[in-house]
Amino acid sequence: MAVFLHDTMSRELRPLLMKPDRALFGMYCCGPTVYGPAHIGNFRTFTVQDVLRRTLEVAGLRVKHVRNITDVDDKTIRGAQAAGQTLTAFTQQWTDKFHRDCQALGLLAPHVEPSAVAHIPQQVAMIKALVDRGHAYVAKDGSVYFKVCTCKDYGKLTHLDFSKLETQGTNSAGEANDADEYERESASDFALWKSRKPEDGANFWPSPWGEGRPGWHIECSAMSLEHLGATFDLHGGGIDLCFPHHENEIAQTECATGIQGFAAHWFHSAHLLVDGDKMSKSKGNLYTLDQLIAKGFTTTEVRYALIAGHYRSSLNFTFKGVEDAHSALAKLERGTDRLLVAAGFTRAEFLPPATQETQTAWGRFQHAWEVLQNDLNVPGCLGQVFTVLADKDEPTSAQARQDLSGLAKILYALGLTLFTAAPVAAAPAEVVALAAQRWAAKQAKDFAAADRLRQELTALGWAMLDRKDGYDLKPV
RNA sequence: GGCGCGGUAGCCAAGUGGUAAGGCCGGGCUCUGCAAAAGCCCCAUGCGUCGGUUCAAUUCCGACCCGCGCCUCCA
Numbered sequence A: 001m002a003v004f005l006h007d008t009m010s011r012e013l014r015p016l017l018m019k020p021d022r023a024l025f026g027m028y029c030c031g032p033t034v035y036g037p038a039h040i041g042n043f044r045t046f047t048v049q050d051v052l053r054r055t056l057e058v059a060g061l062r063v064k065h066v067r068n069i070t071d072v073d074d075k076t077i078r079g080a081q082a083a084g085q086t087l088t089a090f091t092q093q094w095t096d097k098f099h100r101d102c103q104a105l106g107l108l109a110p111h112v113e114p115s116a117v118a119h120i121p122q123q124v125a126m127i128k129a130l131v132d133r134g135h136a137y138v139a140k141d142g143s144v145y146f147k148v149c150t151c152k153d154y155g156k157l158t159h160l161d162f163s164k165l166e167t168q169g170t171n172s173a174g175e176a177n178d179a180d181e182y183e184r185e186s187a188s189d190f191a192l193w194k195s196r197k198p199e200d201g202a203n204f205w206p207s208p209w210g211e212g213r214p215g216w217h218i219e220c221s222a223m224s225l226e227h228l229g230a231t232f233d234l235h236g237g238g239i240d241l242c243f244p245h246h247e248n249e250i251a252q253t254e255c256a257t258g259i260q261g262f263a264a265h266w267f268h269s270a271h272l273l274v275d276g277d278k279m280s281k282s283k284g285n286l287y288t289l290d291q292l293i294a295k296g297f298t299t300t301e302v303r304y305a306l307i308a309g310h311y312r313s314s315l316n317f318t319f320k321g322v323e324d325a326h327s328a329l330a331k332l333e334r335g336t337d338r339l340l341v342a343a344g345f346t347r348a349e350f351l352p353p354a355t356q357e358t359q360t361a362w363g364r365f366q367h368a369w370e371v372l373q374n375d376l377n378v379p380g381c382l383g384q385v386f387t388v389l390a391d392k393d394e395p396t397s398a399q400a401r402q403d404l405s406g407l408a409k410i411l412y413a414l415g416l417t418l419f420t421a422a423p424v425a426a427a428p429a430e431v432v433a434l435a436a437q438r439w440a441a442k443q444a445k446d447f448a449a450a451d452r453l454r455q456e457l458t459a460l461g462w463a464m465l466d467r468k469d470g471y472d473l474k475p476v
Numbered sequence B: 001g002g003c004g005c006g007g008u009a010g011c012c013a014a015g016u017g018g019u020a021a022g023g024c025c026g027g028g029c030u031c032u033g034c035a036a037a038a039g040c041c042c043c044a045u046g047c048g049u050c051g052g053u054u055c056a057a058u059u060c061c062g063a064c065c066c067g068c069g070c071c072u073c074c075a
Helices: A040-058 A074-083 A087-104 A117-132 A165-169 A216-228 A239-257 A289-294 A299-307 A319-343 A363-373 A378-389 A397-414 A429-443 A447-459
Strands: A003-007 A012-016 A025-029 A063-067 A136-138 A144-146 A190-195 A212-214 A232-238 A263-269 A272-274 A315-317 A462-466 A471-475
Touching (some): A003 A040, A003 A263, A025 A040, A025 A216, A040 A063, A040 A263, A040 A289, A040 A315, A040 A397, A074 A087, A087 A289, A117 A136, A117 A144, A117 A190, A117 A216, A117 A239, A144 A239, A190 A216, A190 A239, A212 A216, A216 A239, A232 A239, A299 A319, A315 A319, A363 A378, A363 A397, A378 A397, A429 A471, A447 A462
Parallel strands (some): A025 A063, A025 A232, A232 A263
Antiparallel strands (some): A003 A012, A462 A471
């Protein structure tokens, strides 16, 4: 069985397989614009992509994962100037922050992470090819635009009808689209190269059309061509990138190379809502990972919450959702512990699978794996996992080992790492002393004193959890 | 207006032409001096509304209601 995934362009469920003539499965994902900390909506998309990559690896595909860094655009230039930094210093700082957040969330680093600034020559070369082939024109100010009407199947990804281009001059509100003042021949044409303007400061590069900087869409076309070739297996991004970004990428690459079939499969993830609303700065519901950590959530819990809904449905992110994830993860750990005991393994022996180790057993988690392979159905897969863990039949040692082999692979695919809870902070001496007194009182059957001491501990913010042979202290 | 998505228990969320996974919360029980933890059990005759097809629909078709996304640089 292969991994089947919904393809945005064909709107069908299609298998993802290694092409016989390729050594690697090429996967390109649109990465972040580094002008500030990414928010959890961004991370939903990157986490879903990470689950896809991991799932493909477990399925035995050799994936080459490319995810770009957008480090030159209006926002990064403005941000750098506002911060009084060079563009390079400014974007590097936010790139570093992005990397730290990704690592915290358990995202595997892409195999290649190209930056737009580092690929200016490739972008210029692609624009030149488009001009030479008659797909682009140079405006009076030296900007270069893609001529959409020269791309006869423009709109094929989103199934938009561009035969009536005159309507494209207005937006949904009926207002003229004059957001930019460049001189385009048609309202639907888009910038490939933006001529140097005073507000760009020092951020310009030479080109055959004069100094300037690349447009947004061209970077992904140039970088995917550079690192994956004119055609590759899968292209991913947030649903909002479908149009115009991905539509433009297709047009640019296919017109520049003359080769059809830019990306064989389009993978788009739905948006994250917060408390039922679209995230926005004005609503104040744009959470960053740091803000969630500050609220006491672990990154594993956040990751669980981000993948707990199917990737093609919008997911409503709430604090309750992360709290639910906490309880669910604890249950997952308890169930795994029981299997480890049955198998005679320690937690330290419960390791992620070696990649390419596809022939090993799945045990009772076979079905959970099949569910995951069906359009990356993470919630369905988790449901199956819990169903197996709730099975009251005690497995034999051999069966438990098979189960653990399967479970380890599923947890790897989901990117969930168990048993990572930091040891609770040591209790202060005062608390330790009170606990010792209470334990002594309890042993002496002086329950009145024991209860009083428990209350004192509670007042100090500590709970005392009795065991048969001792006790644990836990902050409340 | 165009294109698209969705409405499943208190909350979250899968799924199927044959009678509703799972998680959270809640309730009960067992265990425990108390507390907690843990284990076990219970928790939608119902899947937006109304029609249609069918032996059978939540699942297919149609209409309608409601919510949401994109329609030029937002993951």
